[in-house]
Amino acid sequence: MSLMQPPDGPRTMIDLPVMPAASCEGVVVANVPVSSGLLQLVVEFDSPVTFQPGQFAMLNLAGDSALVFSRPFSIYEAKDRRMSFLYRVVGRGTRALNALEPGAALVFLGPLGRPFPQPDPDQPVVLIAGGVGLPPLAAWLDRQAGRHAGEIDAFFGARDGGDVPWDLLGDRWNISLDSLKDLPAGRQGWQGLVTDLVASRQDLGNRKDRMVLACGPTPLLKAASRLASARGWTCWLSLEEHMGCGYGVCKGCVVPVHDASGGPGHVRNATCCTEGPVFNAADLAWQD
Amino acid sequence: MSLPGWWTIDPTEPFTLGPRQFPGRIWTASGCFAYGLTGHEMKAEGFSSPYQGVGAVVTKTVTPQARPGNPMPRLVETNEGALNSIGLENVGFEEFLAKTLPALEEMGVPTVVSLAATRPEEFGDMVSRLHQAAVGFVHWHGVEINLSCPNVAEGGHDFGRDPDTVAACVRAAREYLPDRALLAKLTPNVTDISGLATAAAAAGVDAVSAINTVVGLEVDLKSGRPVLPRRFGGYSGPAIRPIALAKVDEIITRAKVPVVGVGGIGNDRDALKFFALGAVAVQVGTAQMRDPFTAARIAKDLAGV
Ligand SMILES: Cc1cc2nc3c(=O)[nH]c(=O)nc-3n(C[C@H](O)[C@H](O)[C@H](O)COP(=O)(O)OP(=O)(O)OC[C@H]3O[C@@H](n4cnc5c(N)ncnc54)[C@H](O)[C@@H]3O)c2cc1C
Ligand SMILES: Cc1cc2nc3c(=O)[nH]c(=O)nc-3n(C[C@H](O)[C@H](O)[C@H](O)COP(=O)(O)O)c2cc1C
Ligand code: FES
Numbered sequence: 001m002s003l004m005q006p007p008d009g010p011r012t013m014i015d016l017p018v019m020p021a022a023s024c025e026g027v028v029v030a031n032v033p034v035s036s037g038l039l040q041l042v043v044e045f046d047s048p049v050t051f052q053p054g055q056f057a058m059l060n061l062a063g064d065s066a067l068v069f070s071r072p073f074s075i076y077e078a079k080d081r082r083m084s085f086l087y088r089v090v091g092r093g094t095r096a097l098n099a100l101e102p103g104a105a106l107v108f109l110g111p112l113g114r115p116f117p118q119p120d121p122d123q124p125v126v127l128i129a130g131g132v133g134l135p136p137l138a139a140w141l142d143r144q145a146g147r148h149a150g151e152i153d154a155f156f157g158a159r160d161g162g163d164v165p166w167d168l169l170g171d172r173w174n175i176s177l178d179s180l181k182d183l184p185a186g187r188q189g190w191q192g193l194v195t196d197l198v199a200s201r202q203d204l205g206n207r208k209d210r211m212v213l214a215c216g217p218t219p220l221l222k223a224a225s226r227l228a229s230a231r232g233w234t235c236w237l238s239l240e241e242h243m244g245c246g247y248g249v250c251k252g253c254v255v256p257v258h259d260a261s262g263g264p265g266h267v268r269n270a271t272c273c274t275e276g277p278v279f280n281a282a283d284l285a286w287q288d
Numbered sequence: 289m290s291l292p293g294w295w296t297i298d299p300t301e302p303f304t305l306g307p308r309q310f311p312g313r314i315w316t317a318s319g320c321f322a323y324g325l326t327g328h329e330m331k332a333e334g335f336s337s338p339y340q341g342v343g344a345v346v347t348k349t350v351t352p353q354a355r356p357g358n359p360m361p362r363l364v365e366t367n368e369g370a371l372n373s374i375g376l377e378n379v380g381f382e383e384f385l386a387k388t389l390p391a392l393e394e395m396g397v398p399t400v401v402s403l404a405a406t407r408p409e410e411f412g413d414m415v416s417r418l419h420q421a422a423v424g425f426v427h428w429h430g431v432e433i434n435l436s437c438p439n440v441a442e443g444g445h446d447f448g449r450d451p452d453t454v455a456a457c458v459r460a461a462r463e464y465l466p467d468r469a470l471l472a473k474l475t476p477n478v479t480d481i482s483g484l485a486t487a488a489a490a491a492g493v494d495a496v497s498a499i500n501t502v503v504g505l506e507v508d509l510k511s512g513r514p515v516l517p518r519r520f521g522g523y524s525g526p527a528i529r530p531i532a533l534a535k536v537d538e539i540i541t542r543a544k545v546p547v548v549g550v551g552g553i554g555n556d557r558d559a560l561k562f563f564a565l566g567a568v569a570v571q572v573g574t575a576q577m578r579d580p581f582t583a584a585r586i587a588k589d590l591a592g593v
Contacts, residue, residue: 021327022330023331066578068574241360245580251377254362
């Protein structure tokens with residue numbers, strides 16, 4: 001049985017075919033650093049796997065060592081029976097993930113959530129990724145490069161030259177760095193915030209119909225949202241909210257959104273894992 | 289796991305609880321599987337859906353008015369448990385009655401409706417309206433009155449700790465619920481849970497569910513403050529299983545009322561421990577969040593198939 005067949009059920013608001021999520025175990029085939037701060041985890045399943053860029057999976061350890069909550073990770077790549085993730089070690093769960101050797105079992109639930117929307121055929125697109133916000137946008141670019149007729153400008157902000165997975169990124173990304181430390185010979189980086197780098201690109205101001213797709217820490221998302229709204233661009237953000245279940249049953253991941261159906265100025269709690277993680281920036285009721 | 293010799297029940301066979309026949313003994317716990325409308329399309333090897341073999345879904349607790357819930361963060365993980373402060377976010381009784389319950393009936397989900405209120409009469413009102421609206425519904429099996437939500441600021445905390453109040457709530461609900469099972473969900477945050485169970489039994493419940501979450505608190509060392517904005521949360525997961533087992537045992541030996549066991553159940557072994565003490569059914573809470581198929585897997589494993 002293929003665990004992830006195309007759905008015949010309802011489509012998401014963002015009109016892309018979304019597979020029903022599968023709960024299964026996979027086997028780690030690789031778990032290696034791709035930069036000073038990022039690791040790539042490759043997992044193999046019994047049957048073919050697929051996803052839409054922006055979707056994520058809940059990962060956990062198998063058997064009695066399972067963490068109480070699985071952890072959400074954006075899906076970076078899927079080919080045949082293999083899926084891969086890019087992650088940073090920040091706490092207990094990611095440390096445990098980091099300790100997994102090839103051959104170890106991993107518990108998987110996915111693909112989950114709503115993906116990035118499809119731009120119009122020749123709509124120009126700006127990608128803004130920061131840190132571990134890279135995987136869903138790198139996935140998007142991999143799918144669209146050579147297919148999307150509109151211009152695509154991709155920007156990635158990292159801590160320093162060592163933090164950038166240069167070999168994975170190829171030459172399609174404009175890189176900004178907090179510090180120019182450890183920049184490999186022949187590579188280029190702009191020092192400063194990635195959103196400032198985007199703002200400095202006067203040539204992007206020529207069109208109002210650009211679509212921004214952004215993923216990264218909240219300050220980056222807020223800056224991307226401000227920049228987009230100042231330029232009249234539409235902007236979609238993938239949020240990193242804390243999650244308990246990842247599939248909509250616990251309400252542990254809510255984000256306030258504007259909801260005109262509840263009357264002018266009405267704000268409601270959206271469920272990040274099922275209504276997102278990708279949201280239209282204009283819908284978010286940021287509390288700053 | 290090979291099943292122990294004393295285990296002779298098939299938990300996916302129907303069993304009788306009060307005036308109802310339930311399709312099975314492995315249920316999902318309130319608040320951990322939404323309303324029972326989510327995830328039907330999900331897949332796992334050997335299962336047609338996460339609902340396969342599940343005896344009942346206890347819905348998220350529904351209150352008379354919709355509630356937006358508490359501020360984020362709402363969940364904290366510890367080594368062996370989860371602390372939650374969801375704040376009873378729910379669609380409210382009117383929407384539940386108009387949309388959710390009919391949808392559950394149409395999808396054939398065996399349902400126990402979890403209700404919370406701040407006054408006993410409100411339980412009576414809600415139950416009588418459910419009763420009227422659901423005439424002829426075959427998949428609605430019962431009501432679980434939530435007397436023990438520790439994280440709702442304006443009540444909850446003390447509400448379910450007093451045997452007289454528990455009895456008043458049960459009586460109010462029972463009056464309008466002659467033909468569906470009535471359960472009272474008890475808080476473990478008391479010195480004498482069997483006293484609450486005895487009061488609930490005398491007032492007419494068909495079973496008690498035990499336990500709800502244990503009051504807990506976690507401190508963020510960086511800030512030196514509690515992690516949860518409301519300070520306290522409800523503790524659940526593997527860490528509370530021994531507490532739940534002790535409370536279930538206390539109730540069964542002292543109060544002589546059927547018990548539905550809840551607390552830290554994540555696999556067939558965990559569930560068997562509650563059955564060993566005499567629980568008539570069990571509910572899967574936190575573990576259902578990690579894997580939507582947990583209850584279905586337990587049902588399958590304990591059915592010995
Ligand atoms: C949709 C989505 C996609 C993500 N994609 C990636 C990715 O591709 N690569 C990557 O490295 N990280 C990603 N993250 C963040 C990742 O989930 C956290 O880094 C991870 O959960 C941390 O777990 P921990 O146990 O190591 O950290 P701890 O701090 O010990 O975790 C404690 C708890 O807080 C939660 N938590 C902590 N930090 C975050 C965070 N930033 N976001 C959400 N929950 C958090 C954990 O899940 C856990 O429940 C994503 C998060 C979301 C919501
Ligand atoms: C996120 C979350 C939400 C919950 N919401 C409710 C609720 O609305 N009503 C209720 O009676 N119990 C609620 N509970 C308690 C569970 O139903 C259960 O009694 C408790 O978590 C112990 O079981 P467990 O260890 O299997 O989770 C909730 C628990 C969690 C973790
Ligand atoms: S993480 Fe549970 S509802 Fe979103």
